[in-house]
Amino acid sequence: MNITIEQLTPAIGAVVSGVDLSRPLDAQTRDAVEALMLAHQVIFFRDQALTEEQQRDLAAGFGPLHIHPIYPRCERVPEIMLLDTALNDLRDNALWHSDVSFTETPSLGAVLLARKVPALGGDTLWASATAAYDALPDTLKTYLGTLSATHDLAKSFPAERFGSEQLAAAKRSNPPVVHPVIRTHPVTGKKAIFVSEGFTTGIVGMEPPMAEPLLAMLYAHVARPEYTVRWKWRAGDVAIWDNRVTQHYATYDYGDAHRVMNRATIMGDRPF
């Protein structure tokens, strides 16, 4: 094994070479990939021709897998979620979010494979919510550490585009949840801002006229270019990210071009 890495920005992101993700990872390689994900928060691999089964098995090496309540899935391998512009209107991912924060135990991370990408556009950005947290003034860190926020699936799956019985059922089984505004990474101990435009709906005990500007300030702060990395996909690229301390944004700037991504989602713990 000869793993090399190229860091993409000081805050977040690295390209990893020298790993064939299609083969079962030996313990040493698996641990190395996990350590790189923890260190760089999102890592990218080029030229990985994975089948759905191989992608599932790769992700399952990092924990049990989650099956999404709304997005379509691969029939043969239900742990593979399909982000396919031919099946769904995907513009709802064009806002900053941390995946499935509308559940009690949002995902630990995900393995995303690009299958078909537009000639131009469709980049995905990730932001480091730990770098953003670190840059806050100490007084604000302390104050935010006392707050909790509500997260709701309904915010990112508008009825006009997901207006099905399935959406109604998903809403019934996923009522709004409460998470700390600042969460602590269970492995690294780093603190991160854990509110996002995608699913956060309010701050517990605070009226909307006060909560909304505070939340808007935090969303804008996390999305500052200094804390982000922007990835230009090629088919066969794989991204693995730590969903506990990052947010991401899938740009929707490619009109009617066909874009197909497959995601395997790793289950996580309750934020604290």
Ligand SMILES: O=C(O)CCC(=O)C(=O)O
């Ligand atoms: O389509 C993408 O690039 C990412 C979409 C997304 O938000 C996700 O896979 O969690």
Ligand SMILES: [Fe+2]
């Ligand atoms: Fe996402």
